[in-house]
Amino acid sequence: MGLIYNPRSHHNKGQDLTSKVSPDVFVAQPGNRDQLPDALARLAERGIDLLVINGGDGTVRDVLTCGEPIFGDDWPVVAVLPKGKTNALAVDLGGPSDWTLQCAVDAFENGKRIRRSPMAITPLDQPDARVLGFILGAGAFTLGTKAGQSAHKLGAFNSLAVGVTTLWGILQAVFGSRANPWRRGAKMDIRLAPNGVPLEHSGMGEADRRLILLASTLERFPGGIRPFGSLGKGLKLAVLDQISRWMTLMLPAILFERGPKNLRERGFHQLAAKSFDFELDDQFILDGEAFPAGRYRIEAGPEIEFVAP
Structure with missing residues (x-):
């Protein structure tokens, strides 16, 4: 299992970093968005089966955007711990606001699986600047x-x-x-x-x-x-x-x-x-962040399997 932890998310106080759920949980705490690709690449090299995103909707957007070139159409199962100011994806998945890392692990083993495709937003004059969001x-x-x-x-x-x-x-x-x-x-x-x-x-x-x-x-x-x-x-x-x-x-x-x-x-x-x-x-x-005016194409992105209670 891999955990992407965003210490800047509204409800984060570090409790999941100290959780001793399993020695097989690899924790990544990138200091900023630029460090996300390397963190995700290291988790992919370990062959993780479950990717836990600890943060709000903006954190989910950044992880999915940076993870697409790494995972492509072969994503691990994803769990979301709703720790941001807004957590619309978690509401859609039915995850409670007090979900912990242990809850996500239990749901991976015994919970439901829900498939969702984030939107892919591509500037028509800059196709390499594609982002994923909901x-x-x-x-x-x-x-x-x-x-x-x-x-x-x-x-x-x-x-x-x-x-x-x-x-x-x-x-x-x-x-x-x-x-x-x-x-x-x-x-x-x-x-x-x-x-x-x-x-x-x-x-x-x-x-x-x-x-x-x-x-x-x-x-x-x-x-x-x-x-x-x-x-x-x-x-x-x-x-x-x-x-x-x-x-x-x-x-x-x-x-x-x-x-x-x-x-x-x-x-x-x-x-x-x-x-x-x-x-x-x-x-x-x-997902809470402003993007500049211009011409864009919006379509469905990769289908991802999320865990739910």
Whole structure:
């Protein structure tokens, strides 16, 4: 077994480093992201069967991104100890917040196995800079992430932080003017595979702008929200045009599948996609980290087997 331990993750206090579960647990504690490839390569050379990631969603993103050139399509089984400020993947896998290294080892032997493919995000002008992650958002989602960081400073994490930032965004969108960033969104050109067909626009607001783009391969989300409705496995998109104030007020109901019908005509698109390209004039967020504006291709990455209780 190999353990990647991120001492900078919010809930880490070193307890798993001192755990004497087994002499066969090889611990790597890279000091920064640049040291991750070497740490993962050493674990791969040892022929590990289980890779335990101790950290939050950002740590998972970095490990998967740095590990893809090493493991390719032959990953070890992966376990996630949810130690970050946000732990959406752990929520999807059903892992409790107090999971320990011993729990992960026990689950490897007796628990469930869940297969997930992270998204692969590739800059079209820099194909070697591909990254893997599970939640991508743009437009007001970028503002929401910054608001979420403020919520973290106030002590709100995971589902509570989702609720706080959602409420704040809705208030801004309802009572703000069109100049308000929460209502203005970002310029986006979204084109669906295989033929590069543009994603339809409802006609609400400016045709070249969208309020929010959200993409993910997860199936369950913090707070029980369902941004993709009944869509299940695979790569999914939820795109919000510049909707009316009334529809903004309906967003909480929509996120729990209790909203009005004919959502596409009202400016809310939910769809599954094999892959898609998008170009935007603002930053986007991948698992909590901001990435620059530009043109990107989003598709499913390698299928990885995760352990669950």
